[in-house]
Amino acid sequence: MALGGATRLLEAGLSIVDWRPVTGIMPPITSTQWLQEFSKYQGSPDFKARSLMTLADFKFIFWWEYAHRLIARMLGFFIIVPFLFFWRQGRTISPDGKRVLLLLFLVGMQGGLGWFMVQSGLVQIPRVSHFRLLAHFLWACLILSYLAFWLQQESTKIQHCRGQRIYLHTLSFLCVVQLALGAMVAGSRAGYVFNTFPLMGDSWGPPIFLIYDGWVENLFYNQFNLQFFHRIGGWVLGLLAVLGWRLGFRELTLLIFLQFILGVFTLVLRVPVSLAVLHQVLGAFVFFRIRCLLYSSKLDLDHNLGR
Numbered sequence: 001m002a003l004g005g006a007t008r009l010l011e012a013g014l015s016i017v018d019w020r021p022v023t024g025i026m027p028p029i030t031s032t033q034w035l036q037e038f039s040k041y042q043g044s045p046d047f048k049a050r051s052l053m054t055l056a057d058f059k060f061i062f063w064w065e066y067a068h069r070l071i072a073r074m075l076g077f078f079i080i081v082p083f084l085f086f087w088r089q090g091r092t093i094s095p096d097g098k099r100v101l102l103l104l105f106l107v108g109m110q111g112g113l114g115w116f117m118v119q120s121g122l123v124q125i126p127r128v129s130h131f132r133l134l135a136h137f138l139w140a141c142l143i144l145s146y147l148a149f150w151l152q153q154e155s156t157k158i159q160h161c162r163g164q165r166i167y168l169h170t171l172s173f174l175c176v177v178q179l180a181l182g183a184m185v186a187g188s189r190a191g192y193v194f195n196t197f198p199l200m201g202d203s204w205g206p207p208i209f210l211i212y213d214g215w216v217e218n219l220f221y222n223q224f225n226l227q228f229f230h231r232i233g234g235w236v237l238g239l240l241a242v243l244g245w246r247l248g249f250r251e252l253t254l255l256i257f258l259q260f261i262l263g264v265f266t267l268v269l270r271v272p273v274s275l276a277v278l279h280q281v282l283g284a285f286v287f288f289r290i291r292c293l294l295y296s297s298k299l300d301l302d303h304n305l306g307r
Contacts, residue, residue: 012061130187
C-alpha cells in the first residue's frame, strides 16, 4: 500500500503500459531491452504529456512501478504456496484452506483492479480515473478487514459493552468513508488546490461549490468540494476520537489525532511524498486496528444487564 502510494505521487504508475502477470516479472536487463521498453512507453499519452523525458528519467519511474507490481506478485506467490499445501493434503475444504482460497481471490482481484485503474490513464488524457483508484484502494481495505478477521479468530475475546460496540461500528464506517474521500482527493489531485489550514484560502468552505452544471459532477469531480468533504471527515473523526478516550479506546484516540496532524502537514506542505505516504498508511492502519477490536470483542452481557 505504501509503495502504491509512492508510485502514484511520483507519477510513475503509467510507466509500464502492458500487463504481463507472469512474464512481466523479469525487468529489462540489456540496453536493447531497455530501449524496447522505453519505445513502448514513448507511444503512450503519458510520455507525450511530459517534456524532455530521457531514458534515465524513464528508468526512475519504471523501477517504482515495477517494484509495486513485483510486491503484488510476491504476495500472490506467498498465498498460492500454502493453498497448494492444503490442496495436496486434501484440506482445501478445511477452515484454513477456505480462508487461504478466499484470500487468494481477494488478492487476485486487487491485481486486476490495479490494471483496470492503470488502463484508465493510458488514454488521451494520461491521468487514472479517481473512481478506479477509489475501487483499488477500498479493495485493499477489504483485504485488511479480512486479515483482521482472520487474525482475531483464535484470539482471546475482549468484553465490550453495547455502547463501545456501537462506537466501534460507527467509527469503522466513518473511517471507510474518510479513506474513500482521501482516495478521491488523491486521484483528482484535490490536495493541491488549497494548501492552507484551517481555512480554505479566506473562507471555511469551498469558494466555488458549483462549477459544473450537474450536482453529481460537483460532488465527485469538483476538487474544491472533494478537499472540503475530506476536511470535514477529519474533524468528525477527531471529535469521535475524544469520545473514544472516554470509552477506553485510548490507542485509537492517539492514532486518530496523529493521523489528523499528518493530514494537516501533508496539506500545508503541498503533499510531500514521504508525508503523503505515511498519511495513507497510517489511515489504513487505523482502520485495521478498529476492525481488529471489533472482531476480537464480545458483548459484555453483565454490563448491559446492570450487574
